[in-house]
Amino acid sequence: MGLERAFADEPAFVPYLAAGDPDYDASIEYVEALARGGADVIELGLPFSEPIAEGSTIQEAVVRSLDAGMSPDRFFEFVEELDVDVPLVCMTYYNLIYQYGSGQGPEPFVEKAAEVGIEGFVVPDLPAEEAGPLRAACDEYGLDLIFIVAPTTKGDRLASMMDQTSGYVYVQARLGVTGAKDDVDDATEESLARIAEWDVPKAVGFGIKNGDHAERIVSAGADGIIVGSALVDIVAEGHENGDPADEVAARLEQKARELKEGALRGAQNRPQPEGT
Amino acid sequence: MGLERAFADEPAFVPYLAAGDPDYDASIEYVEALARGGADVIELGLPFSEPIAEGSTIQEAVVRSLDAGMSPDRFFEFVEELDVDVPLVCMTYYNLIYQYGSGQGPEPFVEKAAEVGIEGFVVPDLPAEEAGPLRAACDEYGLDLIFIVAPTTKGDRLASMMDQTSGYVYVQARLGVTGAKDDVDDATEESLARIAEWDVPKAVGFGIKNGDHAERIVSAGADGIIVGSALVDIVAEGHENGDPADEVAARLEQKARELKEGALRGAQNRPQPEGT
Amino acid sequence: SKFGDYGGQFVPEALMPAIEELTDAYERYVIDNEDGFMDEFRRRLADFGGRPLPLQRADQLSARYDTEVYLKREDLLHGGAHKLNNALGQVLLAKYMGKERIIAETGAGQHGTATAMAAAHLDMPCEIYMGETDIARQRPNVFRMRINDAEVNPVTTGRGTLKEAISETMRDWATTVETTHYVIGSIVGPAPFPAMVRDFQSVISEEAREQIQEQTGGLPDAVLACAGGGSNTMGAFHHFVPDDDVDLYAVEAGGSSLSVDEEEGVAPNSASLSTGDEGVLHGARTKLLQDSDGQIMESHSVSAGLDYAGVGPELAHLVDEGRVTPVNVDDDTALEAFHRLSQDEGIIPALETAHAFGYLERVAGPATDDRAAEPRDEHHDELGDTVIVNVSGRGDKDLETVIEETQKRDLDIAPDMSIFNEIGGGI
């Protein structure tokens, strides 16, 4: 439980890639390029065969990764092999976590993740109501469990999530799944207002494509930005064109830099809070 | 009313052809060939578009004739043009007879038929129950109306038909429609027995293919034989092979001769009635 | 055995004894319920067929036409059309008569499939005659018959369509009358078929008459049914015939035109009640499409099941009497009505059935250029406030035809299907 530290000094840039997309070795290079590009936390997707919460961009990444042989055990090897100095979060679906313990619950998966250096989880199909056992295992091994707050999340549900989330909170900036729309929704400010009193950093995701988007989101009050599809697009395009992995890695690094810089600009623009 | 005369001296040979099969001119030749071959009465089919009582051989003849333009008016021309010295019977379906009078009933058709020299009718879809108007018109113009006695015709129906039939009676030798089976049913004798007291000549049909069949039927007591499919087969085969009409006519004449001679042999074999 | 001057028994002599035997059986079992025949028939119609079937108020159509429109849902009968009412009745009757074998002919295949189902249900061997052209056009129905264990005998004579199949079935029957029953599929053919088939189908109007009274407290102002041979028509009308205030509309297939090509012997419609005249066809005197010689014309309809040159003699009689009003709608109107019922009510009707709805639209629908002269409200004088339409069958069987014919016509109401052209696979 320490992902908060990545948001402490400046707005955090939190990129996502599906581990093993399009193959194990290239993916190692790509993740390392994101770290070089300024990532503060990296969300690594462990692909599940039924990614019901993903947009088509990430869904296709998941298929590429699975076709190339990714599995939970390979994922843990992947994490161990990574040469990055950035906190890593595992983003996956609950069945993989649950099943790793041969039906005994999430604890064996969390134990193994902690062992290889994972610091937290995002589990898109695990709402707060079903999260008890995973939350307990995370507590046991000192890992964070990050929840997603949607624009539709209101009232009692917010309170219940506030109790359970740690590390940071993933703020879904607008309705829809991980997506590729070009606009940055003005509802970001409103979303942030609803969780203003939460004491975890607020990372905003869904739809951030470039430095300008990043800047506007941070200006609106986000403690960090989460970017997935825009990066996966670069991987997909490189794969389709048969580009060498180092070229694709360079593009990812450059995109990461653009996004991080946008976030930094956003922090400068941010209106000073009144009062405090 | 005089077709009985054709059966008076010796067993009658009654061939059938569809008028106009495969075309008007050839059909004239064919009918005349039958006369030369020894026909005592000729049944000329006036083709109807829905020949429900015919076997497939005659059904196909009907289609050829219709396709070549046969119609009731052409049929009457056909009859007028024929150069034969044999009584002619028109075999057709009731709708053509009925409709010729523009829905006024069968009388106009019968009048026209009488005018061109037709001496009688066989109407396969007109049972005795429905025959009143046609019987009356035939009486008015002096034409015969020939009914078909089936193996299934029994009891009251026989009596009613006996009252109405004139010229000759068409004895269907076995169940089935005009057909092409090779056997001559032994039921012929039984059929004849059922109408033994009728005072019209008994012509037996359905399935007679050759002189031997003809002989056996007459031996069994028939006053005449009716032959259709075996002759239509010759027309069909000639048409399919593109044979010249005169060759086909020669074959028909030969077949007619064979059948007539068979019938004559049959009469010699016939057991002398006891008593009378 | 007559309906006025119509009807009768114009069949080959060899069949007359079978017709007499059938007449006797019809009177004993169907009319007099001997051995509880009708009880068993009704029980099997319920358990096997799914009767009674709903009389459903059509919400969207009622609003559209400002008239209470009720649907008699024969499309829900086992097999997907009213056909089973008759097929089940006749196969059961054949069993009571001690027959050992069932034959039938079929054109579009609906009667064949119903007969095959009924024969399988009652454990009777069954053979269906079908023209080879029709077999190629209607393969799903052919497969259904075979799967129900019926023999399907391809008829190769002539053009290989319904008329040849009828001849071939007659021929079979003429040879096998003693052991075999020929299940005629409509209210046509020699007596007693027209009356018997009507009696089996009259369960439609028997139910509908009770249901409409339960639901509305009164009788309808009009009953609409499509009419080809006329079995669903008379089935839907029969129990309303004595109700003089109930108008009965027999909606025929107007095809592409009501005019006739005598030269080709083709009537591009199947509107024998509207345009035909008296003659003798398939065993009965009735109204039919014929040329001036009396040769039967080739009929036409986009709906294979209406595509017949004759019509039941009882309907011909009721039209002459003025009790039934014959009307017709053309192929285009029927196709539009097919799409309208599918879209507005969630019921995909048979193309036959769609004709009845096409007439409803023509009489009661919103004004169009064609109808500009007739103010909207006038239809109430014609159809009245409450109308029953007989949904004689479902349209799954017609999907291919509808798509093909719709694309030819570019109808406004039709759904856009172009997306599927880009994705492979046959219908």
Next chain:
Amino acid sequence: SKFGDYGGQFVPEALMPAIEELTDAYERYVIDNEDGFMDEFRRRLADFGGRPLPLQRADQLSARYDTEVYLKREDLLHGGAHKLNNALGQVLLAKYMGKERIIAETGAGQHGTATAMAAAHLDMPCEIYMGETDIARQRPNVFRMRINDAEVNPVTTGRGTLKEAISETMRDWATTVETTHYVIGSIVGPAPFPAMVRDFQSVISEEAREQIQEQTGGLPDAVLACAGGGSNTMGAFHHFVPDDDVDLYAVEAGGSSLSVDEEEGVAPNSASLSTGDEGVLHGARTKLLQDSDGQIMESHSVSAGLDYAGVGPELAHLVDEGRVTPVNVDDDTALEAFHRLSQDEGIIPALETAHAFGYLERVAGPATDDRAAEPRDEHHDELGDTVIVNVSGRGDKDLETVIEETQKRDLDIAPDMSIFNEIGGGI
């Protein structure tokens, strides 16, 4: 929202408010009949759907198995399968909830067609997601949906089949929850779907339980239903669950084999109750076909409608409790049963349904080499003297598959179709 340890709500946070709203609506309208919702639902099921549906004694099968076999005739429901019970219920509920739009996913197309029909009937815009591979394989169903005015959205991601269509529908819903209801087609998905779909489908056992008592004076010894997702299964079982003496058999698709190819991630069957183990799929904890990592396996069945890697959580629970017995039959046995029911009873069943009859044959049928050791009479100990089989749907949709799969196998019972190879035309 749980059935023992099964069930739950494993969905993205964005959907949770919609799930809560639906739970509230389910409790008010379905459970408490607020605003007469259930009355309207039942009225529409009757008028539009054709309920009640018969419980028919199967004469030939009863003789074959020396057991009273009763058929619950869901094949007669409008649309041709039990699917409409649920689709109509959910679309009506969406209307009561003030939703303006319906979405659904479909694999084989049966749920999509039922939803499109219900939406047309209730005048609700409707979009159906369907994988492009499935669109190419199931074109008649695609056309039916379009003809009922539903948009069909081809899903081109992945392999273009059901799983991608489910993801795509979830994605739509996550964006449009405020105005849109997602009609899930079986007793799967997050709570309240499993309970709600079961309630809509439970009309099957409600009717059957009354009918069997009317007809036999007592309860059956066993109820058999095929099980894929399990909606017809729970529908047929629900009201018998408290009757401890009534054995409940869920007949799964054994496919070509019960063994699993972990390497390929393929289970050549869909027998998740028989062979699967606990996991989380599509919003619920249940039994499913997965590899040792927890990745979902590709399932298989000759019947597209059973071809699903999961099963309803309530069924998983009832199996664990010992109340429901999971059994399975393989593709061959199901095909044979398809032909047997078609030939012996005149009912062409869906291939899904045929599995239930395949089990009946295996347990109660005449001795074969495989069964030589089990004497004929023993089945009475197992199934008892009176058995209800749920005929979940009709098989018209399966004709192509059946013919193709039958020809591959050369089954003794299959009708000879070779005659049609000589005559042109596609299916």
